[in-house]
Amino acid sequence: MRAFVLGVVATTLAVLPAWGQELTPIKLAEGVYGITGPRGAINTGVVVGDRGVFVYSCQLAEYDQRLAAIRSVARGKPIRFVANGHYAWDDTGCNHMLAEQGAVVLGNPEFARLLRPYWAGRVEDDRKSGRVKKEYLEGKRVEMALPSVLFDQKLTLDLGSHVVELIVVGKAHTPDNTVAWLPREKVLFTNDVLFAELHPVADERSDLANWQRILKTLASWGPASVVPGHGRFVPGNGAKPLLELDRYWETLRQKVRAMKDGGKSLDEIKKGMVAEFTEFSTWGKGGRFEPAEAIQSGAELIYRELSKP
Ligand SMILES: [Zn+2]
Numbered sequence: 173m174r175a176f177v178l179g180v181v182a183t184t185l186a187v188l189p190a191w192g193q194e195l196t197p198i199k200l201a202e203g204v205y206g207i208t209g210p211r212g213a214i215n216t217g218v219v220v221g222d223r224g225v226f227v228y229s230c231q232l233a234e235y236d237q238r239l240a241a242i243r244s245v246a247r248g249k250p251i252r253f254v255a256n257g258h259y260a261w262d263d264t265g266c267n268h269m270l271a272e273q274g275a276v277v278l279g280n281p282e283f284a285r286l287l288r289p290y291w292a293g294r295v296e297d298d299r300k301s302g303r304v305k306k307e308y309l310e311g312k313r314v315e316m317a318l319p320s321v322l323f324d325q326k327l328t329l330d331l332g333s334h335v336v337e338l339i340v341v342g343k344a345h346t347p348d349n350t351v352a353w354l355p356r357e358k359v360l361f362t363n364d365v366l367f368a369e370l371h372p373v374a375d376e377r378s379d380l381a382n383w384q385r386i387l388k389t390l391a392s393w394g395p396a397s398v399v400p401g402h403g404r405f406v407p408g409n410g411a412k413p414l415l416e417l418d419r420y421w422e423t424l425r426q427k428v429r430a431m432k433d434g435g436k437s438l439d440e441i442k443k444g445m446v447a448e449f450t451e452f453s454t455w456g457k458g459g460r461f462e463p464a465e466a467i468q469s470g471a472e473l474i475y476r477e478l479s480k481p
Contacts, residue, residue, distance in 0.1 A: 194208045194209065194210045194211075195207055195208065195209070195210060195234060195237045195238065195241050196241060197218060197241050197242075197244060197245045198405070198406075198407065199245075200357070200359045200396075200397040200407050201354070201357035201359055201396075201397070202333075202357075203219060203220040203221060203334055204218070204219050204220075204334070204357055204359050205217070205218040205219075205220075205245050206218075206399035207238060207241045207242070208404070208405070209231060209234070210234065212370055212402050212403060212456060212457065213231055213233070213234070213262065214229050214230075214262045214263055214363075214401055214402060215229065215361075215399050215400060215402065215403075215405065216228065216229050216230050216238055216241075216242070217229060217352055217361035217399055218241075218242050218246075219331060219336055219352075219354065220245055220246055220247060220249060220334075221249075221331020221332050221333045221334040222331060222332030222333040222334075223252065223330070223332040224249050224250050224251065224252030224331060225242065225246050225249050225250065225251045225252060225253075226251075226252070226253045226254075226329060226331060226334075226336050226352075227242060227251055227253070227266075227270065227275070228254075228256070228257070228352045228363070229256060229257055229263045229361070229363050229401065230254075230263070230265065230266035230267075230270070231261075231262045231263070231265050231266070232265030232266050232269070232298065232304050232308060233265070233298070233303050233304055235265070235266055235269060235304070235308060236305075238266065239266075239269075250273075250274065250275075251270055251273065251274075251275045252274075252331075253275060253276055253278055253329055253336075254266070254267055254270045254271070254275045254277045254278065255277070255278045255279060255319075255350065256279060256283065256350070257349060257350055257351065257352075257361070257362065257363015257364055257365065258283065258286075258345065258346045258348045258349050258350065258364060259283050259286040259346065259348055260346070260364070261290075261291075261294035261297075261298075263363060263401075264287060264291070264317055265294070265304075267316070267317035267318075268312050268314075268316035268317040271316045271317065271320075272316060276320055276321055277317065277318065277319045277320055278321045278322075278329075278338060279318075279319030279322065279323075279350070280319075280322060280323055280324060280325075280340050280348065280350060281322055282340075282347055282348045283319065283348040283350065284318050284319050284322065286346070286347070286348055287314070287318060288314055288318060291314040291317055291318075292314060295309050295312065323340075324340070325339070325340050326339050326340070334356070334357070335354065335355060335356060336352055336353070336354055337352070337354075338350055338351075338352055339351050339352075341365060341386045341389075341390070342382060342386065343378070343379040343382050343383075344364075344365050344378065344379065344382055344383035344386050344387075345364040345365060345372070345373065345374065345377070345378055345401075346377045346378065347377065347379075349363065349364065349365050349386070350363070351365060351390065353393070353395075357396065358394060358395050358396040358397070359395065359396060359398075359399070360390060360393070360395040360397070361399045362390065362398060362399065362400055362414075363401040364401035364402070365383070365387070365390070365401070366387070366390075366398065366400035366401060366413060366414060366417055367400055367401060367402050367403050367417060367458040367459075368400040368402070368403030368404055368413045368416075368417075369403050369404060369413075369416075369454070369455050369456065370403045370455055370456050370457065370458030370459075371452070371455050371456070371457065371458045371459075371461065371463045371466035371467065372417060372420065372458055372459075372466065372470070373458055373459035373460065373461055373466060374473050375469055376473075378473060379477075380425070380470065380473050380474055380477060381477055383421065384418050384421050384422065387414045387415070387417055387418040387421075388414075388415075388418055390411070390414050391411035391414040391415050391418070392411075393411075394410075394411065395410060395411055396410060397409055397410070398411070398413055398414060400413060402459065403456075403458065420452055420455075421470070423449070423451055423452075424449055424467070424470050424471060424474060425474050425478075427448055427449055427471075428441055428445070428471050428474040428475055428478065429474075429478060431445075431448075432475060432478060432479075438472060438475050441471055441475060442468045442472055445467055445468060445471045446464045446467055446468065449467050449471075
C-alpha cells in the first residue's frame with residue numbers, strides 16, 4: 173500500500189507543470205485571457221466578444237486542453253476567428269481543427285507563403301512521434317490551416333464589445349511576425365516577438381536589429397498587459413518584458429561588438445560568449461535551443477549583422 177501511494181505521488185509530481193496555472197485562462201481584462209502553455213510551450217490569446225471568440229496561437233499537442241480552456245471562458249460563443257504570430261507549427265497547429273468547426277483563419281500573404289510548404293512535414297513529424305491524436309492529423313489538408321482572409325499590414329476585427337487589431341510588425345524572430353493588439357484594453361499578444369525570462373530563439377530567419385526596434389515600438393504603445401509567445405506573464409506586467417528582451421539583445425550585441433573589435437573570430441566569439449554572457453543566466457530554455465545554443469546562435473547573427481557593409 174505504501175509503495176502504491178508513493179507511486180501515485182511520484183506519478184502526480186511527474187505530470188505537474190513546472191509552474192502553476194498552465195492551460196488555465198488568466199484574465200487580463202473583461203473577456204480577454206491568456207492561456208499559459210505547459211513548460212514554456214506557446215501561450216494562447218483569447219478574446220471573447222459579443223460577436224464571437226478570437227483565438228491567437230494554439231499548439232496541437234495540447235489541443236483538447238487548450239480548447240477546453242477556451243470554452244471555459246467563451247460563454248457559449250463560437251470561435252469565429254483564428255490568427256497566428258507566425259507560421260511555426262507550435263503556433264499554427266490548431267488552425268485546421270478550428271477552421272473545420274467554422275472559424276476563419278486570418279493572416280498576411282508572407283505568413284501563408286511560409287506556412288504552405290512547411291505544414292505537411294510537421295503533421296508527419298507529429299504523426300510519427302505519437303504526440304497528437306491520429307484523427308487530428310490523418311486526412312487533414314493544409315488548405316484548412318491557411319488563412320482565407322488575407323491582409324497586408326493591419327486588420328481590425330470588430331467583435332462588438334472588443335476591437336482586435338492584427339498588426340504585421342515585420343521581420344524579427346521570423347519574416348512574418350504579427351501581433352494582436354487590443355487598443356481599448358491595452359492588451360498585447362506578441363507570440364514569438366517576445367520570450368519572457370527564457371532565452372529567445374533566433375536563427376537564419378531572424379533579424380535582430382529589426383527585432384530590437386520592434387520591441388521598443390511595442391513598448392511605446394504603453395501596454396497594460398503583455399502575453400509573450402513563450403514564458404510567464406501576469407496581468408499588469410506592462411512593457412517591462414519587452415524592454416527586458418531588448419536589453420538581452422543589446423547586452424549580447426555590445427559583447428559581440430567588443431570581442432569583434434578586439435580581433436576575435438566568429439568561432440572564438442561563439443565559444444567565449446557562453447562564459448561571458450552571464451547576466452541572464454536565470455533565464456530558462458525558450459525553444460528548441462538549450463541556453464548555450466541560443467546565446468551562440470544570437471551571437472552569430474549579431475556578428476553577421478555587424479559585418480554587413
Ligand atoms: Zn514558438
